[in-house]
Amino acid sequence: MRGPWWQDRLNDAGFRLTNPRELVLGILRETDKHLSAEDLYVKALQKNPSIGLTTVYRTLDLFTQIGIAQKFDFGDGKARYELANNPLKKAHHHHMVCLKCKSIIDYSDFMKEELELMKKTEKALSKKHKFKIMYHIIHFYGICNSCREGD
Amino acid sequence: MRGPWWQDRLNDAGFRLTNPRELVLGILRETDKHLSAEDLYVKALQKNPSIGLTTVYRTLDLFTQIGIAQKFDFGDGKARYELANNPLKKAHHHHMVCLKCKSIIDYSDFMKEELELMKKTEKALSKKHKFKIMYHIIHFYGICNSCREGD
DNA sequence: TTAATTGCAAACGGTTTGCATGGGC
């Protein structure tokens, strides 16, 4: 029995960009940025001028559901997506968001300490509140270098 | 010279609920929940039937700007607000969000360790990326006790 | 031939804005 349709695509470097799913997957794979649905739509249009924004949304929804993509909200009113196992990104990382220009920087400092603390916290919380924790997010907010200089 | 209009209200237990600002401030003070703009609007209506939703939004915006309230996004499409120094809440805490019923639990376990790690991380990040960090958020997502039992 | 996928247009829902009215100093 074969796995789901996307299974072999994940490890297939030479996939063709034909249908919307493979198209969006390809775009996500080739960026280290945090693209919004519309960002992806615009990029997709260049390779398939007949694709619809709705399909991009539905595709991203699917990707998020099956776990190959993650959806983030950095507080600027639009969701952003990144591939769960993007070869261009650090495996486990968090985000720093500039409150002015909304640029996003990935970081992965002190991940060992963080994971340790998170594990401890998760254990305590699931015991205390009987809460089954699936994942956590950490966001730092502040002012980036170029925004501070421009001031 | 006196401070801004809200300064003495903050320490005034017996403020009157007349104008929208004092009304909203009062509601935020008396809850330990994470109310949305509409939640607050509905509550405000009970004390002042002529208040408008727009005013609630503008008031919350003001509160967030001057720092007496914090705005949160837990991923359900509507912003939620809590008073920065709510006497009913733990001073420094984070949130656990149920992915099913969207209920939110505050927690403040391992805050000493967390603050230590955050301080360390902030220092490293501001050095490495010249990023001036203002604040951070940590959210845990999972399934709460009653949602798991209902399954 | 039957189910799944797609694109379009319209709907949706939380939030914001324009604007005219009202209230305080």
Place this chain on the structure above:
DNA sequence: GCCCATGCAAACCGTTTGCAATTAA
């Protein structure tokens, strides 16, 4: 009188839904 605060209705904008047409199995 002047300025800020307020409420209403309409606009906004990212996202979702209904539906008919197309494609894949």
